Amino acid sequence: MFASGWISVSGSHSVTVQPGGDVTLLCPNVSNYDSMIFWFRLINDSQARCISVMINSKSKVEFCSEFHNEKFEMSSNITVLFLKIKQVDLSDSGLYFCGFYTSGRPIFSVNHLNVEGSDGITQLISMTLGSLTFFLVVVIISLVVHIRKLQTGTTELKYQSL
Structure with missing residues (x-):
C-alpha cells in the first residue's frame, strides 16, 4: 500500500x-x-x-x-x-x-x-496478404527472366542472320 x-x-x-x-x-x-x-x-x-x-x-x-x-x-x-x-x-x-x-x-x-492488438481475423488477413505478396514477387521475377531470355534470343538471331 x-x-x-x-x-x-x-x-x-x-x-x-x-x-x-x-x-x-x-x-x-x-x-x-x-x-x-x-x-x-x-x-x-x-x-x-x-x-x-x-x-x-x-x-x-x-x-x-x-x-x-x-x-x-x-x-x-x-x-x-x-x-x-x-x-x-x-x-x-x-x-x-x-x-x-x-x-x-x-x-x-x-x-x-x-x-491485445490482433485477433484471429487480423492474423489471417496478414498471412493471406503476405502469401499473396510472395506469390506476386515470384511471378514478377519469372516474367523478368523470361523477357530477358526472349531479348537475348532475338539479339542472337539478329547477329546470325547478318
Missing part, C-alpha cells in the same frame, strides 16, 4: 483480454468501508475521467457523462467492487482506478487493462 498525505493506493492488477470479449475488473477491500465508491479511467496518460459512482455499496449506480450502462456495468457485493466492460476493443486499453472515501481520504486500487 502506498500512502502519501491524503491519498492511498492499495494495490495494482493487470488484465489482458482479446478484442470483442467482456472483462470484469475488481476492486477489493470495499467491505471495510460503506462510503462513496467509484471507478474512473486515465485517458491519454493525462486526463482522469469518471466512469461511475455509487454513494454506498447498496445505492443505485450513476454513470458519468461519456460512459453509459450499455458498455459498462458497476456492481458491488459485500467484499468487492466490480466494473464489467462489454465488447472491449483497443480503445478500452489503459489504467482503471477504483476507490472509495474513508475519513475524508480517497483510497484507490489500480487495474491495467490490455486489449
Whole structure:
C-alpha cells in the first residue's frame, strides 16, 4: 500500500483480454468501508475521467457523462467492487482506478487493462496478404527472366542472320 498525505493506493492488477470479449475488473477491500465508491479511467496518460459512482455499496449506480450502462456495468457485493466492460476493443486499453472515501481520504486500487492488438481475423488477413505478396514477387521475377531470355534470343538471331 502506498500512502502519501491524503491519498492511498492499495494495490495494482493487470488484465489482458482479446478484442470483442467482456472483462470484469475488481476492486477489493470495499467491505471495510460503506462510503462513496467509484471507478474512473486515465485517458491519454493525462486526463482522469469518471466512469461511475455509487454513494454506498447498496445505492443505485450513476454513470458519468461519456460512459453509459450499455458498455459498462458497476456492481458491488459485500467484499468487492466490480466494473464489467462489454465488447472491449483497443480503445478500452489503459489504467482503471477504483476507490472509495474513508475519513475524508480517497483510497484507490489500480487495474491495467490490455486489449491485445490482433485477433484471429487480423492474423489471417496478414498471412493471406503476405502469401499473396510472395506469390506476386515470384511471378514478377519469372516474367523478368523470361523477357530477358526472349531479348537475348532475338539479339542472337539478329547477329546470325547478318
